[in-house]
Amino acid sequence: MSDKVYDVPSQWAQKAYVDDAHYQSMYAASVNDPNAFWGEHGKRIDWFTPYTKVKNTSYDPGHVSIKWFEDGVTNVAYNCVDRHLETRGDQVAIIWEGDSPDESRKITYRELSSEVNKLANVLRNRGVEKGDRVTIYLPMIPEAAFAMLACARLGAIHSIVFGGFSPDSLGGRIADCGSKVVITADEGLRGGRKVPLKANVDAAVNQIEGGVDHVIVVRRTGGKVDMVPGRDVYYDEAAAMVTDECPAEPMNAEDPLFILYTSGSTGKPKGVLHTTGGYLVYASMTHQYVFDYHPGDIYWCTADVGWVTGHSYIVYGPLANGATTLMFEGIPNYPSMSRFWDVIDKHQVSIFYTAPTAIRSLMQAGEEPVKKTSRASLRLLGSVGEPINPEAWEWYYRVVGEERCPIVDTWWQTETGGILITPLPGATKLKPGSATRPFFGVQPEVVDAAGQVLDGACEGNLVIADSWPGQMRTVYGDHERFEQTYFATYPGKYFTGDGCRRDADGFYWITGRVDDVINVSGHRMGTAEVESALVAHPKVSEAAVVGFPHDIKGQGIYAYVTLMDGVEPTEELRKELVAWVRREIGPIASPDLIQFAPGLPKTRSGKIMRRILRKIAEDQFESLGDTSTLADPGVVEDLISNRQNKR
Numbered sequence: 001m002s003d004k005v006y007d008v009p010s011q012w013a014q015k016a017y018v019d020d021a022h023y024q025s026m027y028a029a030s031v032n033d034p035n036a037f038w039g040e041h042g043k044r045i046d047w048f049t050p051y052t053k054v055k056n057t058s059y060d061p062g063h064v065s066i067k068w069f070e071d072g073v074t075n076v077a078y079n080c081v082d083r084h085l086e087t088r089g090d091q092v093a094i095i096w097e098g099d100s101p102d103e104s105r106k107i108t109y110r111e112l113s114s115e116v117n118k119l120a121n122v123l124r125n126r127g128v129e130k131g132d133r134v135t136i137y138l139p140m141i142p143e144a145a146f147a148m149l150a151c152a153r154l155g156a157i158h159s160i161v162f163g164g165f166s167p168d169s170l171g172g173r174i175a176d177c178g179s180k181v182v183i184t185a186d187e188g189l190r191g192g193r194k195v196p197l198k199a200n201v202d203a204a205v206n207q208i209e210g211g212v213d214h215v216i217v218v219r220r221t222g223g224k225v226d227m228v229p230g231r232d233v234y235y236d237e238a239a240a241m242v243t244d245e246c247p248a249e250p251m252n253a254e255d256p257l258f259i260l261y262t263s264g265s266t267g268k269p270k271g272v273l274h275t276t277g278g279y280l281v282y283a284s285m286t287h288q289y290v291f292d293y294h295p296g297d298i299y300w301c302t303a304d305v306g307w308v309t310g311h312s313y314i315v316y317g318p319l320a321n322g323a324t325t326l327m328f329e330g331i332p333n334y335p336s337m338s339r340f341w342d343v344i345d346k347h348q349v350s351i352f353y354t355a356p357t358a359i360r361s362l363m364q365a366g367e368e369p370v371k372k373t374s375r376a377s378l379r380l381l382g383s384v385g386e387p388i389n390p391e392a393w394e395w396y397y398r399v400v401g402e403e404r405c406p407i408v409d410t411w412w413q414t415e416t417g418g419i420l421i422t423p424l425p426g427a428t429k430l431k432p433g434s435a436t437r438p439f440f441g442v443q444p445e446v447v448d449a450a451g452q453v454l455d456g457a458c459e460g461n462l463v464i465a466d467s468w469p470g471q472m473r474t475v476y477g478d479h480e481r482f483e484q485t486y487f488a489t490y491p492g493k494y495f496t497g498d499g500c501r502r503d504a505d506g507f508y509w510i511t512g513r514v515d516d517v518i519n520v521s522g523h524r525m526g527t528a529e530v531e532s533a534l535v536a537h538p539k540v541s542e543a544a545v546v547g548f549p550h551d552i553k554g555q556g557i558y559a560y561v562t563l564m565d566g567v568e569p570t571e572e573l574r575k576e577l578v579a580w581v582r583r584e585i586g587p588i589a590s591p592d593l594i595q596f597a598p599g600l601p602k603t604r605s606g607k608i609m610r611r612i613l614r615k616i617a618e619d620q621f622e623s624l625g626d627t628s629t630l631a632d633p634g635v636v637e638d639l640i641s642n643r644q645n646k647r
């Protein structure tokens with residue numbers, strides 16, 4: 001761990017929304033009287049009918065229920081678009097930067113309004129109403145934001161599926177939430193390569209009983225795709241038939257806004273459900289304070305809208321604040337390793353938010369691709385998605401930010417809706433590798449395995465003691481699973497699944513997942529999902545998947561595979577299994593290493609001892625721990641001697 005400390009520069013303490021004293025007093029107020037605090041800050045969005053109640057939440061086992069602003073009525077699209085028209089209709093809302101540096105587009109709030117309303121009318125003409133689910137499987141093009149806001153305008157619940165997921169994964173998500181409408185594109189474009197999105201939708205929909213009613217296809221590349229008559233329509237043709245006026249549906253604060261599927265330690269991905277009022281208040285407030293967003297800033301978050309970061313910090317938070325948000329279709333190393341920095345110069349970006357995995361991969365190319373750009377417009381940097389190692393932090397700070405830009409290392413999750421632990425740039429000194437302190441209203445605690453709350457400097461598991469407005473409300477269609485997953489381990493508290501350390505300054509250092517979830521390039525993967533994909537292969541009898549430290553990805557996927565009797569472990573089969581998992585789940589789930597294992601370490605009752613498999617994958621052969629309960633201790637020696645090499 002690094003013990004370097006960077007004090008808040010005095011110009012930041014003076015100019016930012018909050019300095020340290022202000023943070024301390026606001027934080028105290030937020031936890032001492034959440035009703036008063038959020039009652040006040042809830043007014044940052046416009047309400048059609050103001051709320052009279054603020055917090056009504058319970059973490060009681062068997063009765064978990066989370067409601068914020070429950071009698072208020074509003075609409076998210078109204079807040080992200082309409083309310084800005086009078087004051088900043090001609091201001092740019094979205095800067096779109098295409099995969100190719102030759103393509104970009106600027107969309108003002110007035111244009112955004114017209115685009116969102118047209119898309120909403122196209123959906124409405126196809127019978128979409130309040131409460132209906134709409135699946136969005138789009139590349140990073142402006143239509144992705146239009147589609148989200150169009151759903152919000154009608155009160156339909158969107159479920160975005162990342163374009164890197166396979167037809168199987170997409171089909172499972174469409175079926176789970178019962179979407180009858182899918183919005184996609186002919187093809188996506190990333191790093192000059194085409195992604196067959198429409199063809200994937202066709203394959204996904206074919207496996208769903210009853211299919212879907214409508215597939216709306218945005219033309220991105222103009223590539224030829226199959227269109228099913230009566231079901232499929234090109235978006236531009238449908239949009240030409242509608243007006244750009246569409247009323248915003250009055251939504252209760254607790255009406256659902258979106259579902260986003262995320263991996264857990266067991267079973268299929270869960271549909272994380274977020275609702276309207278609390279989510280928007282929290283996303284917009286964190287966006288303003290964490291990034292110290294001021295009018296005139298050009299703000300760029302490099303995430304994909306297929307992840308929660310794209311929901312809260314490309315679309316909803318920034319647009320609720322009337323910001324200019326940059327949306328990037330491409331990848332960090334195309335057409336050159338300078339692409340991020342070139343885009344910053346081209347659009348004069350002042351706030352830049354990316355992931356440690358991107359920083360680490362760019363760091364490998366050295367300083368030259370960064371140094372040859374100006375980056376003079378930058379004033380703040382952000383990091384999200386996984387722990388940032390101090391070396392990557394220092395490089396980001398020194399080379400990219402030229403020691404001028406504070407870094408906000410923001411810890412949060414799909415489930416939390418917005419950032420929970422983070423520095424505020426005018427208030428918090430920085431320690432490379434630490435997410436530092438809780439945001440307003442957030443009460444982190446560190447507990448030991450028995451659930452005992454630890455004091456002072458300590459290390460254990462991270463729980464949150466009470467609710468905040470952006471918290472997920474349930475698992476779509478399975479409230480029981482919601483309670484089991486998040487509230488049963490430490491009854492009465494929200495369990496994050498992360499381990500953490502708290503230092504003597506009260507700063508939090510997230511150490512990574514303590515459950516069977518791994519974080520590959522900031523993407524969350526359930527080991528159980530990869531295992532079930534592997535065992536679905538006819539030649540595989542058993543599989544166990546764990547994470548291992550990876551220089552660029554943070555964690556890589558290590559799979560131990562036992563083959564069916566008589567099947568030869570060949571290099572060819574190894575490749576076939578990798579391709580199989582890519583096809584089953586998607587490229588992001590590709591195993592980095594596959595070890596063919598004649599046997600897996602099991603207890604006498606047949607339980608796989610993953611602790612041992614994790615240690616072997618981490619090269620920690622000396623600290624395997626207690627192996628006395630193994631049914632066949634010989635298995636371990638074989639595993640160690642056939643350890644796959646990561647480099």
Ligand code: WT7
Pocket residue numbers: 262307308309383384385386387388409410411412413414415435496497498510512513519522523524
């Ligand atoms: C998991 C949540 C939050 C948006 C992107 C990921 C890890 C996230 C940090 C950070 C250390 C982090 C945690 C968390 N994580 N941000 N700043 N420092 N770890 O969302 O896919 O729901 O994953 O990502 O392990 O539990 P997600």
